[in-house]
Amino acid sequence: MSTTESNSLYDNLENLDVASLLKNINQEDYKVAAAVEKILPSITALVEQIVPRMQAGGRLFYIGAGTSGRLGILDASECPPTFGVSHDRVIGIIAGGDKAIRKAVENAEDDQNQAWNDISVYGFHASDTVIGIAASGTTPYVIGGVKQAKTNGLLTGCITCNSNSPLAAEVEFPLEVIVGPEFVTGSTRMKAGTAQKLVLNMISTTVMIKLGRVKGNKMVDMQLSNxxxxxxxxxxxxxxxxxxxxxxxxxxxxxxxxxxxxxxxxxx
CATH class of the missing domain: 1.10.8 (Helicase, Ruva Protein; domain 3)
Structure with a gap:
């Protein structure tokens, strides 16, 4: 059984009081940053490949389904207001299209060809990067997308929370953040989602700093939207x-x- 589907370390949750539930969730969350720390060399290697590509005009695509797709869209959507880059530099794509941001789209994640179709709408060139996001590492939409991206010469990476997943096998730079069983068994919107958010923050922020979008420690190119x-x-x-x-x-x-x-x- 995969780590993300393994049984919670806690049981009889419905019998615990509120304070105990919150304390135990918090204890599990403590494990996430430590898991990310273990893969810092892998994150470094990926970012060091992304930066020169984006300096040459390349773009960064995130592809995912469900929670993973929403997290990619969140990170991408925050880059323009934070760093003043255009909306076509970091692009988040979710299985099922924009309507899937709020509501699940049935079977959208099962189509192995759709992610590449979605990327192709934007056009593509060799300096682009595609990062597949899937806690399980088994989502067909994401696997098919990175596989076709690599075939077409794009740089590929992934963020997953299982070891030796089919997704990791298809990319050049797999980021495997092993956070352990979820507090509620299989609910990867919890620790796995937190881990994915942390890694996405690290990737985009570091890339933007190296692209000159931060001076000192200030967001000097931020949009003056309020x-x-x-x-x-x-x-x-x-x-x-x-x-x-x-x-x-x-x-x-x-x-x-x-x-x-x-x-x-x-x-x-």
Whole structure:
């Protein structure tokens, strides 16, 4: 039996009080970061391959079904507002299409050819990367997608929570985060989902830093989509230039980003 389907270390959950349930879930969650730490060399190897490809104009695709697909879409959708990149640089694709983000689409994950069809809508070239996300490592949609991506010369990786899975066998850079049995047996939206989210955060954030989308420790290219972010950007400019907040805000609104505002100030 695979790790993700193995029996929970806890039983008779319905008889536990709320405090005990929460404590035990929290104890299981502690194991996730340690499992991710064990595969840091593998994550490093993958990211070091992605960066030059994206510097050459390549894109990063995430493909998945169910929870895994939603996590990929979440990470991809946060890259433009956080790092100021266009929406076509990191692309999340879920089995069943956008309607599957909210509601399960029956049998969508069982089609081995559909993921490559979904990727092909965007076009593809050799500098692109495809990362398949599947806790079980057995999802046909994801396996078929990375297999065809590799055949067409794209870089391939995966994030899975079982060892020696069919998905890992099809990619060049498998990331196997073994978090152990779920608190509720088989509920991979829990520890497996948390592990996938952590790894996705690490990949996209590190790639964006190496692409120059962070300066110091600041999101200097973030989109100014609400008042909170305008205030954050204003503080960044004030800290960098020594200007007061009123002038800093006017510079920000004039130039549209922290980076552009600071560069304009120092060009004077």
């Amino acid at each position: 008042e909170k972010l305008i205030k954050r950007g204003t503080r960044m400019i004030a800290e960098s230039t020594g200007l007061d907040e009123e002038i800093s805000k006017s510079l920000l609104l004039k130039h549209g980003s922290v980076r552009a505002a600071v560069e304009a100030f120092y060009k004077k």
